[in-house]
Amino acid sequence: MKKVRKAVIPAAGLGTRVLPATKVMPKEMLPIVDKPAIQYIVEEAAASGIEGILIITNRGKGLLEDHFDRAPELERRLSGDPNKAAVLEQVVGISKLANIFYVRQKETKGLGHAIRCAKEFVGDEPFAVLYGDDVILGEDPACGQLIRAYEQFGNGVVGVKEVSREAIRKYSSLKVEHIQDNYFRCTDMVEKPQPGQEFSLYSILGRCVLPPEIFDILDNTPPGAGGEIQLTDAMATLARRDGMTAVDFTGTRYDMGNKLGIMQASVEVALRHPEIGEDFRAYLKELCKTL
Numbered sequence: 642m643k644k645v646r647k648a649v650i651p652a653a654g655l656g657t658r659v660l661p662a663t664k665v666m667p668k669e670m671l672p673i674v675d676k677p678a679i680q681y682i683v684e685e686a687a688a689s690g691i692e693g694i695l696i697i698t699n700r701g702k703g704l705l706e707d708h709f710d711r712a713p714e715l716e717r718r719l720s721g722d723p724n725k726a727a728v729l730e731q732v733v734g735i736s737k738l739a740n741i742f743y744v745r746q747k748e749t750k751g752l753g754h755a756i757r758c759a760k761e762f763v764g765d766e767p768f769a770v771l772y773g774d775d776v777i778l779g780e781d782p783a784c785g786q787l788i789r790a791y792e793q794f795g796n797g798v799v800g801v802k803e804v805s806r807e808a809i810r811k812y813s814s815l816k817v818e819h820i821q822d823n824y825f826r827c828t829d830m831v832e833k834p835q836p837g838q839e840f841s842l843y844s845i846l847g848r849c850v851l852p853p854e855i856f857d858i859l860d861n862t863p864p865g866a867g868g869e870i871q872l873t874d875a876m877a878t879l880a881r882r883d884g885m886t887a888v889d890f891t892g893t894r895y896d897m898g899n900k901l902g903i904m905q906a907s908v909e910v911a912l913r914h915p916e917i918g919e920d921f922r923a924y925l926k927e928l929c930k931t932l
């Protein structure tokens with residue numbers, strides 16, 4: 642079995658749920674305390690053993706490339722100040738996290754269409770997908786959990802969580818049978834189910850590991866929900882044909898594509914932050930008294 646060495650991060654969406662913040666600023670660059678969302682995702686991929694990452698971008702997402710590049714002027718300034726040694730190390734470290742490549746999705750035709758842009762990069766290997774606006778924080782990197790399931794069961798893997806009946810309409814719904822522990826066998830799925838169309842309340846949240854056959858399936862996947870080429874529709878074909886493994890991953894997932902998710906991520910990460918955690922907790926406690 643081929644190792645999962647590559648990852649694709651689709652980050653070419655328009656981020657319309659977070660306008661006007663995302664009019665110019667890519668939502669993947671919105672900070673969670675002191676790091677942009679995409680950096681948490683690249684760190685997760687690197688901690689999962691991924692060697693090469695392709696980020697799918699589009700017009701106006703040049704900031705993403707700059708963030709993972711060296712910054713000679715800034716580095717020169719920081720290196721002249723002994724008090725800034727730690728931050729210099731962080732800044733330089735960002736450019737060494739992984740081997741990162743970029744390709745543009747020329748038209749915003751959906752997540753499935755974005756993943757199709759990775760065909761040449763991926764070649765004939767299994768690969769991980771980390772959605773550019775889903776940050777998952779935890780001890781054990783979520784992407785690595787899915788890769789282990791791929792190595793154990795040998796078929797495509799989706800990262801899932803149970804969501805509420807109201808929330809499932811915005812996500813996908815999976816037909817699953819429990820295998821063992823947090824592993825399920827998935828044999829079908831539907832994107833943005835209408836009431837009554839749900840298979841279960843298990844939904845794909847931000848991570849999958851796919852075999853290269855997904856590209857042929859994507860080529861034959863017509864536009865679905867919202868008129869976009871949906872990755873879920875292609876994965877549904879794969880799940881019905883070969884079965885997939887669903888992993889109810891550990892870790893907390895933050896949806897950086899919506900306002901509440903962004904605030905939850907900021908507050909929770911700030912509370913645990915070594916530099917500001919204590920002060921922020923005291924501030925919140927005081928604030929709560931006045932609410």
Ligand code: UTP
Nearest residue numbers: 651652653654655656657658749750751755773
């Ligand atoms: P979303 O549907 O959450 O992204 O796609 P969006 O289009 O930015 O969201 P709205 O406008 O607020 O509803 C999930 C992931 O797929 C990427 C997004 O960047 C996000 O990481 N995506 C989506 C693409 O790369 N290309 C697309 O055409 C659509």
